[in-house]
Amino acid sequence: MIDADITADTISETPLSLHQRILLDIEQNILTGRWQPGFKIASEQQLALQYGCSRMTVNKVVTQLARAGLIQRKRKVGSVVLPQKAQSAILEIYDIREEVKATGEIYSHRILSRTVRPANSEEAERLDIPHKRAIADITCLHYAGTHPFCLEQRLINLEVVPDARGETFETLSPGPWLLDHVPWSAAEHRIAARGAGSAEADYLTIPIGSPVMVVERQTWRLDQSVTSVRLTYPGKSHTLTARFTPSQAG
Structure with missing residues (x-):
């Protein structure tokens, strides 16, 4: 680490x-x-x-x-x-802290790295911002008891969230901090199952190639991207549950 x-x-x-x-x-x-x-x-x-x-x-x-x-x-x-349309997204934005508490374990997190720097071309494209705009790049490890629960890799658009520039996230992790500070109007989830790379395996203390579930999420405030995050969970210890109604099943 x-x-x-x-x-x-x-x-x-x-x-x-x-x-x-x-x-x-x-x-x-x-x-x-x-x-x-x-x-x-x-x-x-x-x-x-x-x-x-x-x-x-x-x-x-x-x-x-x-x-x-x-x-x-x-x-x-x-x-x-105007009346705001009800969101029918199957996935909600959950606080990882609450996910851990629901398992009966004690939650904690550790900031592994935090930098403020210009976005490279790939990051700018992902966030739909100009190349070299200022972003916060944060890597955070969430724990359930003494065991790694989730690896969080997050980019924050500092033009939309200027207060994140000086925030250490030591007391409150980036996810709930953003929910407390920035209203979001749209979100997109992408979910994949794959084998853990060497860095992910090291952080999550699992063998290289072990199954992991990766949730990639992006949120917007009106037409401006707020944050892009990749959450990596050990596959054997995490289950994705979604509830929906027939009207959402299409």
Whole structure:
């Protein structure tokens, strides 16, 4: 195992732009349910006065929210919150800590590495961000008792989650920290079964080639990618369970 390596941040920290701040404020009010469907948000002129910005900046935010299906712009009425479609995804985003506790074991985690650096071309493509944009690259090992339970390899888009730049994740692991700090609007899962590579086998203390279950997940906030994570579980000790209704079976 390697010790946590938190590199010096050589990428200058960029504060939230006014566009991002207004977008985040409105989005959180909608996604948290504080603003219910039918709620009329302030006019573009009122928002421009509130945030001390141009009406053009507010118009771009409102247009982005409308395109994402969070609000509807009505002539002579203004912008109102739309009902959010129920998510019918078979897989939910679970907290690994709760997965471990459900087995009756004591949960703990250890940050193996954490770096803040520019994204390479493959990472930029995966996150759908410009090449060399700042990302946080985190490797975390989750334990059930004294045994490795899951290896987490995660990339975070720091433009969407700037607070992650200085977070060590020593107290709270990256998954639940992100759920607490960033509202997400869409997620995609990919699941595969394969043999463990040498690095995975070393971290999970299993023989090379042992079966592992790999869950790759990506989440978005509106049209911006938040994070991409690969979770690797020893196959013999993990079972995937999903519940769905006939209407979801298609």
